[in-house]
Amino acid sequence: MNTCFPWGHEGRYNDATNALRRRFPGRVQKVSVDGGFTCPNRDGTLAVSGCSYCNNETFNPDYCREQGSIAEQLQEGMAFFSKKYPSMGFLAYFQAYSNTYAPLDVLRARYEEALAQSGILGLVLGTRPDCVDAQVLDLLAELSQRCYVMVEYGVESVNDTTLARIHRGHTFADTARAIEETARRSIPVGAHFILGLPGETRDDWLRQAEVVSGLPIDHLKLHQLQIVKRTALANEHRQYPERFHLFTPEEYLELVVDYLERLDPRIVVERFTSESPPELLIAPKWEGLRNYQFAHRVEKRLAERDSWQGKVLATA
Ligand code: SF4
Numbered sequence: 671m672n673t674c675f676p677w678g679h680e681g682r683y684n685d686a687t688n689a690l691r692r693r694f695p696g697r698v699q700k701v702s703v704d705g706g707f708t709c710p711n712r713d714g715t716l717a718v719s720g721c722s723y724c725n726n727e728t729f730n731p732d733y734c735r736e737q738g739s740i741a742e743q744l745q746e747g748m749a750f751f752s753k754k755y756p757s758m759g760f761l762a763y764f765q766a767y768s769n770t771y772a773p774l775d776v777l778r779a780r781y782e783e784a785l786a787q788s789g790i791l792g793l794v795l796g797t798r799p800d801c802v803d804a805q806v807l808d809l810l811a812e813l814s815q816r817c818y819v820m821v822e823y824g825v826e827s828v829n830d831t832t833l834a835r836i837h838r839g840h841t842f843a844d845t846a847r848a849i850e851e852t853a854r855r856s857i858p859v860g861a862h863f864i865l866g867l868p869g870e871t872r873d874d875w876l877r878q879a880e881v882v883s884g885l886p887i888d889h890l891k892l893h894q895l896q897i898v899k900r901t902a903l904a905n906e907h908r909q910y911p912e913r914f915h916l917f918t919p920e921e922y923l924e925l926v927v928d929y930l931e932r933l934d935p936r937i938v939v940e941r942f943t944s945e946s947p948p949e950l951l952i953a954p955k956w957e958g959l960r961n962y963q964f965a966h967r968v969e970k971r972l973a974e975r976d977s978w979q980g981k982v983l984a985t986a
Protein backbone atom coordinates (compact mmCIF):
# COMPACT_ATOMS: atom_id res chain seq x y z
CA MET A 671 0.00 0.00 0.00
CA ASN A 672 1.37 3.42 -0.96
CA THR A 673 -1.06 5.89 0.53
CA CYS A 674 -0.52 9.57 1.21
CA PHE A 675 -2.38 10.18 4.45
CA PRO A 676 -4.16 13.42 5.50
CA TRP A 677 -0.92 14.71 7.09
CA GLY A 678 0.75 14.78 3.66
CA HIS A 679 3.31 11.94 3.72
CA GLU A 680 3.35 8.19 3.70
CA GLY A 681 3.93 7.62 7.41
CA ARG A 682 1.01 5.98 9.15
CA TYR A 683 0.80 8.55 11.90
CA ASN A 684 1.19 12.32 11.94
CA ASP A 685 4.75 12.57 13.20
CA ALA A 686 6.56 15.63 14.52
CA THR A 687 9.54 15.58 12.17
CA ASN A 688 7.34 15.97 9.14
CA ALA A 689 5.15 18.50 10.95
CA LEU A 690 8.19 20.69 11.70
CA ARG A 691 9.28 20.42 8.06
CA ARG A 692 5.87 21.73 7.03
CA ARG A 693 6.13 24.61 9.51
CA PHE A 694 9.78 25.63 9.05
CA PRO A 695 11.83 25.76 5.84
CA GLY A 696 14.99 24.12 7.31
CA ARG A 697 15.89 21.61 9.99
CA VAL A 698 14.71 22.63 13.47
CA GLN A 699 15.71 21.32 16.88
CA LYS A 700 14.39 22.05 20.36
CA VAL A 701 17.05 23.14 22.86
CA SER A 702 16.11 22.65 26.51
CA VAL A 703 16.61 25.57 28.83
CA ASP A 704 15.98 25.85 32.55
CA GLY A 705 14.38 29.28 32.91
CA GLY A 706 14.68 29.32 36.71
CA PHE A 707 10.95 28.92 37.30
CA THR A 708 9.25 26.94 40.04
CA CYS A 709 5.83 25.33 40.29
CA PRO A 710 2.82 25.90 42.58
CA ASN A 711 2.86 22.22 43.43
CA ARG A 712 6.42 22.62 44.74
CA ASP A 713 6.65 26.11 46.21
CA GLY A 714 3.88 25.65 48.80
CA THR A 715 1.13 27.51 46.93
CA LEU A 716 -0.69 24.22 46.34
CA ALA A 717 1.76 21.75 47.89
CA VAL A 718 5.46 21.19 48.47
CA SER A 719 5.84 17.57 47.50
CA GLY A 720 4.81 17.92 43.84
CA CYS A 721 3.01 15.46 41.59
CA SER A 722 3.55 11.94 42.81
CA TYR A 723 5.62 10.89 39.76
CA CYS A 724 7.71 14.05 39.48
CA ASN A 725 11.45 14.28 39.87
CA ASN A 726 12.60 17.37 38.02
CA GLU A 727 16.11 15.95 37.72
CA THR A 728 14.72 13.92 34.81
CA PHE A 729 13.95 17.03 32.75
CA ASN A 730 17.27 18.63 32.07
CA PRO A 731 20.07 17.59 29.75
CA ASP A 732 23.66 18.22 30.87
CA TYR A 733 23.92 21.70 29.34
CA CYS A 734 21.14 22.95 31.69
CA ARG A 735 22.43 21.38 34.88
CA GLU A 736 25.00 24.02 35.77
CA GLN A 737 22.25 26.67 35.79
CA GLY A 738 23.98 29.16 33.51
CA SER A 739 21.91 32.09 32.26
CA ILE A 740 19.19 31.42 29.70
CA ALA A 741 21.50 32.84 27.03
CA GLU A 742 24.43 30.65 28.13
CA GLN A 743 22.36 27.48 28.22
CA LEU A 744 20.94 28.15 24.77
CA GLN A 745 24.34 29.00 23.31
CA GLU A 746 25.76 25.78 24.68
CA GLY A 747 22.83 23.71 23.48
CA MET A 748 22.87 25.25 20.00
CA ALA A 749 26.65 24.77 19.72
CA PHE A 750 26.18 21.08 20.52
CA PHE A 751 23.62 20.51 17.75
CA SER A 752 25.23 22.88 15.23
CA LYS A 753 28.34 20.67 15.05
CA LYS A 754 26.26 18.15 13.12
CA TYR A 755 23.92 20.50 11.20
CA PRO A 756 25.43 24.02 10.87
CA SER A 757 22.33 25.59 9.27
CA MET A 758 19.89 24.27 11.86
CA GLY A 759 17.29 26.55 13.50
CA PHE A 760 16.24 26.20 17.14
CA LEU A 761 13.28 26.48 19.46
CA ALA A 762 14.02 27.37 23.09
CA TYR A 763 12.31 24.63 25.08
CA PHE A 764 11.49 25.80 28.61
CA GLN A 765 10.80 22.36 30.01
CA ALA A 766 11.51 22.02 33.75
CA TYR A 767 8.85 23.17 36.23
CA SER A 768 6.06 25.59 35.17
CA ASN A 769 7.35 28.08 32.66
CA THR A 770 4.43 30.53 32.77
CA TYR A 771 4.46 30.75 36.57
CA ALA A 772 5.93 34.16 37.42
CA PRO A 773 4.92 37.83 37.25
CA LEU A 774 4.35 39.10 33.71
CA ASP A 775 7.47 41.29 33.63
CA VAL A 776 9.64 38.33 34.66
CA LEU A 777 8.05 36.10 32.03
CA ARG A 778 8.56 38.69 29.33
CA ALA A 779 12.22 39.27 30.28
CA ARG A 780 13.05 35.55 30.28
CA TYR A 781 11.30 34.85 26.98
CA GLU A 782 12.92 37.88 25.38
CA GLU A 783 16.36 36.76 26.57
CA ALA A 784 15.81 33.48 24.76
CA LEU A 785 14.44 35.11 21.62
CA ALA A 786 17.41 37.50 21.48
CA GLN A 787 19.79 34.60 20.82
CA SER A 788 20.81 34.24 17.21
CA GLY A 789 19.34 31.04 15.77
CA ILE A 790 16.34 30.88 18.13
CA LEU A 791 13.17 30.81 16.01
CA GLY A 792 10.64 30.52 18.81
CA LEU A 793 9.59 29.20 22.20
CA VAL A 794 8.06 25.99 23.50
CA LEU A 795 6.79 26.52 27.05
CA GLY A 796 6.00 23.56 29.27
CA THR A 797 3.54 24.46 32.01
CA ARG A 798 0.52 23.49 34.10
CA PRO A 799 -3.03 24.31 32.97
CA ASP A 800 -3.62 26.35 36.14
CA CYS A 801 -0.54 28.51 35.49
CA VAL A 802 -1.99 30.50 32.60
CA ASP A 803 -4.50 33.30 32.82
CA ALA A 804 -5.77 35.82 30.27
CA GLN A 805 -2.80 38.16 30.81
CA VAL A 806 -0.21 35.44 30.33
CA LEU A 807 -1.96 34.11 27.25
CA ASP A 808 -2.25 37.63 25.83
CA LEU A 809 1.52 38.05 26.29
CA LEU A 810 2.13 34.78 24.46
CA ALA A 811 -0.29 35.79 21.71
CA GLU A 812 1.64 39.04 21.33
CA LEU A 813 4.97 37.18 21.05
CA SER A 814 3.46 34.73 18.59
CA GLN A 815 2.89 37.63 16.18
CA ARG A 816 6.65 37.67 15.56
CA CYS A 817 7.85 34.13 16.29
CA TYR A 818 6.66 30.59 16.85
CA VAL A 819 5.25 30.02 20.36
CA MET A 820 3.80 26.73 21.57
CA VAL A 821 2.38 26.07 25.04
CA GLU A 822 2.83 22.48 26.16
CA TYR A 823 0.50 21.47 28.98
CA GLY A 824 1.11 18.65 31.41
CA VAL A 825 -2.31 16.99 31.34
CA GLU A 826 -1.40 13.40 32.31
CA SER A 827 -4.99 12.13 32.58
CA VAL A 828 -8.55 13.12 31.66
CA ASN A 829 -9.81 11.44 34.83
CA ASP A 830 -10.28 13.65 37.93
CA THR A 831 -9.93 10.69 40.30
CA THR A 832 -6.51 9.97 38.84
CA LEU A 833 -5.49 13.64 38.91
CA ALA A 834 -6.34 13.76 42.64
CA ARG A 835 -4.54 10.49 43.28
CA ILE A 836 -1.29 11.72 41.68
CA HIS A 837 -1.62 15.09 43.50
CA ARG A 838 -1.77 17.27 40.40
CA GLY A 839 -3.70 19.96 42.24
CA HIS A 840 -6.02 20.77 39.32
CA THR A 841 -8.94 19.14 37.53
CA PHE A 842 -9.43 18.11 33.94
CA ALA A 843 -11.91 20.99 33.55
CA ASP A 844 -8.98 23.35 34.33
CA THR A 845 -7.02 21.67 31.56
CA ALA A 846 -9.79 21.85 29.00
CA ARG A 847 -10.33 25.53 29.80
CA ALA A 848 -6.62 26.38 29.43
CA ILE A 849 -6.38 24.51 26.13
CA GLU A 850 -9.47 26.23 24.72
CA GLU A 851 -8.28 29.68 25.81
CA THR A 852 -4.83 29.10 24.31
CA ALA A 853 -6.19 27.83 21.01
CA ARG A 854 -8.67 30.72 20.89
CA ARG A 855 -5.64 33.04 20.65
CA SER A 856 -4.23 30.96 17.75
CA ILE A 857 -1.34 29.74 19.90
CA PRO A 858 -0.39 26.13 19.11
CA VAL A 859 -1.14 23.74 21.98
CA GLY A 860 0.88 20.72 23.05
CA ALA A 861 -0.31 18.18 25.62
CA HIS A 862 1.52 15.56 27.61
CA PHE A 863 -0.10 12.39 28.94
CA ILE A 864 1.11 9.43 30.98
CA LEU A 865 -0.31 6.02 30.09
CA GLY A 866 -0.25 3.50 32.93
CA LEU A 867 -1.12 5.61 35.96
CA PRO A 868 -2.41 3.46 38.84
CA GLY A 869 -6.18 3.12 39.00
CA GLU A 870 -6.62 3.52 35.23
CA THR A 871 -7.43 0.81 32.74
CA ARG A 872 -6.87 0.10 29.06
CA ASP A 873 -10.44 1.33 28.40
CA ASP A 874 -9.63 4.61 30.14
CA TRP A 875 -6.62 5.20 27.86
CA LEU A 876 -8.55 4.43 24.70
CA ARG A 877 -11.34 6.74 25.81
CA GLN A 878 -8.66 9.34 26.49
CA ALA A 879 -7.68 9.30 22.79
CA GLU A 880 -11.24 10.23 21.90
CA VAL A 881 -11.37 13.02 24.52
CA VAL A 882 -8.03 14.40 23.26
CA SER A 883 -9.39 14.33 19.70
CA GLY A 884 -12.26 16.57 20.80
CA LEU A 885 -9.94 19.30 22.10
CA PRO A 886 -7.97 21.86 20.04
CA ILE A 887 -4.66 20.11 20.75
CA ASP A 888 -2.03 20.39 18.01
CA HIS A 889 0.82 18.26 19.37
CA LEU A 890 0.66 15.25 21.67
CA LYS A 891 3.29 13.50 23.77
CA LEU A 892 2.54 10.09 25.24
CA HIS A 893 4.71 8.55 27.91
CA GLN A 894 4.61 5.13 29.52
CA LEU A 895 4.51 5.32 33.32
CA GLN A 896 8.01 5.16 34.75
CA ILE A 897 8.78 4.84 38.45
CA VAL A 898 11.56 7.28 39.20
CA LYS A 899 13.70 7.54 42.33
CA ARG A 900 12.93 10.17 44.95
CA THR A 901 9.22 10.42 44.09
CA ALA A 902 6.05 9.66 46.06
CA LEU A 903 5.19 7.10 43.40
CA ALA A 904 8.44 5.26 44.10
CA ASN A 905 7.46 4.97 47.77
CA GLU A 906 3.99 3.72 46.87
CA HIS A 907 5.45 1.24 44.40
CA ARG A 908 7.82 -0.12 47.06
CA GLN A 909 4.97 -0.58 49.58
CA TYR A 910 2.15 -1.65 47.25
CA PRO A 911 3.60 -3.09 44.04
CA GLU A 912 0.28 -4.81 43.35
CA ARG A 913 -1.26 -1.38 42.60
CA PHE A 914 0.95 -0.97 39.56
CA HIS A 915 0.92 -2.52 36.15
CA LEU A 916 4.09 -1.51 34.36
CA PHE A 917 4.06 -2.16 30.62
CA THR A 918 6.41 -4.34 28.66
CA PRO A 919 7.41 -2.67 25.37
CA GLU A 920 5.29 -5.20 23.44
CA GLU A 921 2.16 -4.55 25.51
CA TYR A 922 2.67 -0.80 25.34
CA LEU A 923 3.11 -1.00 21.57
CA GLU A 924 -0.30 -2.63 21.15
CA LEU A 925 -1.88 0.01 23.39
CA VAL A 926 -0.26 2.87 21.45
CA VAL A 927 -1.44 1.47 18.12
CA ASP A 928 -5.00 1.11 19.42
CA TYR A 929 -4.75 4.65 20.83
CA LEU A 930 -3.52 6.09 17.51
CA GLU A 931 -6.42 4.49 15.68
CA ARG A 932 -8.75 6.56 17.88
CA LEU A 933 -6.78 9.80 17.60
CA ASP A 934 -7.80 12.61 15.24
CA PRO A 935 -5.29 12.60 12.34
CA ARG A 936 -4.80 16.37 12.55
CA ILE A 937 -2.94 15.92 15.89
CA VAL A 938 0.83 15.67 15.56
CA VAL A 939 2.36 12.95 17.73
CA GLU A 940 5.75 14.02 19.08
CA ARG A 941 6.71 11.13 21.32
CA PHE A 942 5.58 7.77 22.58
CA THR A 943 8.03 7.02 25.37
CA SER A 944 9.80 8.52 28.37
CA GLU A 945 13.54 8.13 28.65
CA SER A 946 14.32 8.88 32.29
CA PRO A 947 18.05 8.79 33.09
CA PRO A 948 19.03 5.17 33.92
CA GLU A 949 20.49 6.22 37.28
CA LEU A 950 17.05 7.54 38.33
CA LEU A 951 14.81 4.90 36.78
CA ILE A 952 13.45 2.14 39.04
CA ALA A 953 11.04 0.46 36.60
CA PRO A 954 10.15 -0.59 33.97
CA LYS A 955 13.60 -1.16 32.45
CA TRP A 956 13.32 -1.37 28.68
CA GLU A 957 17.05 -1.89 28.08
CA GLY A 958 17.65 1.57 26.69
CA LEU A 959 14.85 1.47 24.10
CA ARG A 960 14.88 4.95 22.59
CA ASN A 961 11.82 6.89 21.45
CA TYR A 962 12.88 6.82 17.78
CA GLN A 963 13.30 3.04 17.96
CA PHE A 964 9.86 2.67 19.50
CA ALA A 965 8.44 4.98 16.81
CA HIS A 966 9.82 2.61 14.13
CA ARG A 967 8.01 -0.25 15.86
CA VAL A 968 4.78 1.77 15.86
CA GLU A 969 5.07 2.36 12.08
CA LYS A 970 5.79 -1.33 11.51
CA ARG A 971 2.90 -2.50 13.67
CA LEU A 972 0.48 -0.09 12.00
CA ALA A 973 1.58 -1.43 8.61
CA GLU A 974 1.13 -5.03 9.78
CA ARG A 975 -2.41 -4.17 10.83
CA ASP A 976 -2.96 -2.10 7.67
CA SER A 977 -3.95 0.71 10.00
CA TRP A 978 -3.20 4.39 10.58
CA GLN A 979 -3.89 7.28 12.94
CA GLY A 980 -7.62 7.92 13.11
CA LYS A 981 -8.69 4.77 11.28
CA VAL A 982 -11.24 3.80 13.93
CA LEU A 983 -12.56 7.37 14.15
CA ALA A 984 -13.03 7.41 10.38
CA THR A 985 -15.02 4.18 10.35
CA ALA A 986 -17.07 4.86 13.54
S1 SF4 B 1 5.29 17.47 37.26
FE1 SF4 B 1 5.29 19.66 36.82
S2 SF4 B 1 3.49 20.40 37.92
FE2 SF4 B 1 3.99 18.43 38.84
S3 SF4 B 1 5.36 18.93 40.57
FE3 SF4 B 1 6.65 18.46 38.79
S4 SF4 B 1 7.07 20.49 37.91
FE4 SF4 B 1 5.28 20.72 39.25
